[in-house]
Amino acid sequence: MSFEPKIVAFLCNWCAYAGADMAGTSRIKYPANVVPIRVMCSGRVDPEFVLDAFEKGADGVFIGGCHPGDCHYVSGNYRTRKRVIMMKKLLQEMGINPARLRLEWVSATEGKKFATVIEEFVNEIKELGPSPEGE
C-alpha cells in the first residue's frame, strides 16, 4: 500500500481558507490528505502549534496566509514568514526535514493555486516518507 501522509494545514480565514473554499465550490480536486484548521490570521499560528502537530504524528504542516500586503491584520503574515524561517532552522537541528513545513500565500480567489500547492506538497511529503519517530 502506498504511503498516505497526514498533513495539517493552518489556513487563515480571510485568504487561504477562502481559497480552499473556492477550490471546493469550483470542484477543483486536491488530495484528501489534508486536515484544514481555520485560524483568523496566519499570524495566529504559534510555533508551538507546528511542533505539536509534528509531535502528534503529522507528516507535514502547511500554513496558508494572505499575500504580503494583504493581511487583514496588517502584518500577521510578515510575522508568520519570519517564524517559519526560524521553525525550519529549528526542525533541521531537531533532525526533522525542514521541507515538511511549508508556507504559501493563497488569496480568496486562488482556488486553483490552493489545489496546486497542496498537491505539490503532498507529493513532496510522499517522497520524504513518514515523519521520523525516534527510537
Add this chain to the structure above:
Amino acid sequence: MAKIAMYWGAGCGGCDVSLLGIHEALLDLLDVLEIVFWPCATDFKYEDLEKMKDKSIDVAFYNGAIRTEENEHIAKLLRKKAKLLVAYGSCASKGCVIGLANLSTKEDIFDAAYLHNESTKNPDGIVPQEKAGDLELPAILPYLKTLDQVVEVDAVIPGCPPPTPVLVEALNALLEGKTTFGKEVALCDECPRKDTKPDKIEITKFYRWHEKEDNGDCFLAQNMICMGPATRAGCGGECIAANIPCTGCMGTVSRVKDQGASMMSAIASLMEEEMDEEKERELIASIHDMVGTFYKYSAARLLPKGRLKDES
C-alpha cells in the same frame, strides 16, 4: 515534624548546594522538619530508603535529571515512599543544560568524553564498562529524561539552581501541603533594566553578548537575545544584574507550555516588520544554535527520544 528526602540524580550538584545556600532560613526549617534521606549531606543508604513504609515521607525532592538506571530506580522508589514528589530545579523538571545531550547519541557522547577530544589521550581506548569483575556501574540510559517523563510529579521548583527566594517560598508552601507557588509573570516584570525596555523594539541584527559593548539598557533593545519575556519571574534578574542576558533557567509561567516556541514567536514579532525576505533569512541564519538558544533548559522535552533521523 515533616519528614523530607532529597536525592541528587543526573545533575551538577548545584541544586544540593542551593538547599544549603538558604542559610539561616534552613535553620528555621530544621525546627519543623526531619531529614530522612539526603545522600549528599547525610549518611543514608539506599537500603534505608527501601525499608521505609510507603507514603511515609512527607515531601521528597528529586534534583538532577534521569540518565542512569539507578536514577530511574530511585525516582520510582521515592514516588512510592513519598506523599509529595517534587521536581527540584531545572534538570529534574526540564532536563536543563545536560538535556542538550539528547542532540547526540549515547555512543557519540562516550566517544567525545573518553576517546576523541582535545584534552584526552587514551591510546588503549579504555571506556567505562557497566561490569568489571564483580563491580557494577548503573547503566546509562539511551537518552536523558525529566522526572515527570518517568513518574508522576506533584510540584516543580524551577531554576538552575532554584534561586533562594523562590526556594524559600516553595519550601514553606510545600510544608503546608500546597503544590502551587511562585510568580506568574515574566522576568521582564522584575528585571533591573525594565525601565529601559522600550514599547517598541525593532531588531535589525542579532548580537551575541560578547559581540557588542553593553550600554546598560534592556538586552533585547540592544538586539541581544534575552529570554526574559518567555521566562518566569522569581530570580529578580540575577544574570541581568551581572550584565548577562537571561537564558531562561526559570522556565515559563504555567499557562505557557513551550518556552522556546514562545520566545521564537516573540523574536519574530520584534524583528523589523517589513524587511525583505532575503534579509530575514540572513538575519535568522545568524542565530547559530536554535536549540541551544531557545531550548537551553528544555531540550529533553523537545527531543525526548533524541535527535530524530529524517530520511534524505
